[in-house]
Amino acid sequence: MSRRGGRQQDNGVGGAAETGAPGQAGGAGTSRRRRGSRDDRFAPVPYRPPVSKEQRVLFVACEGEVTEPQYLDHLNSRYGDGGDGERQPFLIHPISAKNGLIPSRAVAAVRDLKQAEGEEAWVLFDRDEHHDIPKALKEAAAANIQVCFSHPSFDLWLLLHFQAMSGRQSGSNKDIVKKLRAAHPAYRSFDVKNDKSVKGDRRAALDEHDAAKKAVAHARSLVNQCEHGGCKADTRKPKPVPRGSVPESDRKWAARSGHAEDCPVLQRDPSTDVWRLLVSLGIVDDRSR
Secondary structure (H helix, E strand, O other), X not given: OOHHHOOOOOOOOOOOOOOOOOOOOOEOOEXXXXXXXXXXXXXXXXXXXXXXXXXXXXXXXXXXOXXXXXXXXXXXXXXXXXXXXOOOOEEEEEEOEOOOOOHHHHHHHXXXXXXXXXXXXXXXXXXXXXXXXXXXXXXXXXXXXXXXXEEOOXXXXXXXXXXXXXXXXXXXXXXXXXXXXXXXXXXXXXXXXXXXOOOHHHHHHOOHHHHHHHHHHHHHHHHHOOOOOOOOHHHOOOOXXXXXXXXXOHHHHHHHHOOOOOOOHHHOOOXXXXXXXXXXXXXXXXOOO
16 A cells, blocks of 8 residues: 555565464553464554655554554654754654564564665564564564564553663563553553553653653663673664665674673563664754763
8 A cells, every 4th residue: 555545564464374472461460462363454554744855754563552653653743843953854654463463573564565765664572472582683684674672561661761670570561560650640550451552641741851861861771781791872873774785693783772792682681772763763862861
């Protein structure tokens, strides 16, 4: 389909038979839905007319069905106009699917999308209990798809807007959700009855008191505190990578977050690379701490 129609994609990815491991609990009394069912179809992306010829266009495939796409829509609405010339204007097209996508299928969703020259490809996925993350990282590196990996989950990125976080979570998201509910009144009922939306007051809370700048600083700190050693947020690579560039190895690609090349991705606990997206877009100054 055309972009005006939302660039809805099927390409066979939504109907692949591959399935992931059962999801990790997302909070007390809740669990994640299965990822990547045979009936999945990619959700249409609402069309927004370009602001200018200089506008950056990013297609971002999301593991999650609700939280991540709504957060990306928040970035479009809040920052996409370029801030009266302060930043380069951008337009993010989230790609999601009913019931979500396991990491490798999220990579496939954006990889198989026919893109115009200059359009960028990103993917957001979590640790959860997925067994296909190494495969997803290799396929992303081979296709020059930028990866924002969160351990244990994207919910950590939301929490970092309000407070710092440290301490291994061992794949569990329960403590992250508990802290997020206590961190701001707007998130008091987050993940209650499967409500993980980022709308209304929850979205507004992400703009209070330089919250985005604080989230970037807190996420950078997690890189610097990595138990592996040798991981430094200042070494991360911010520049966009054209789809036609010569691919890097998956280890080098995963190290674009500032972690050392030999730092095992699945042991980066806790961590989230979403801060790289905000810095890349100019939403937060690269020199901010």
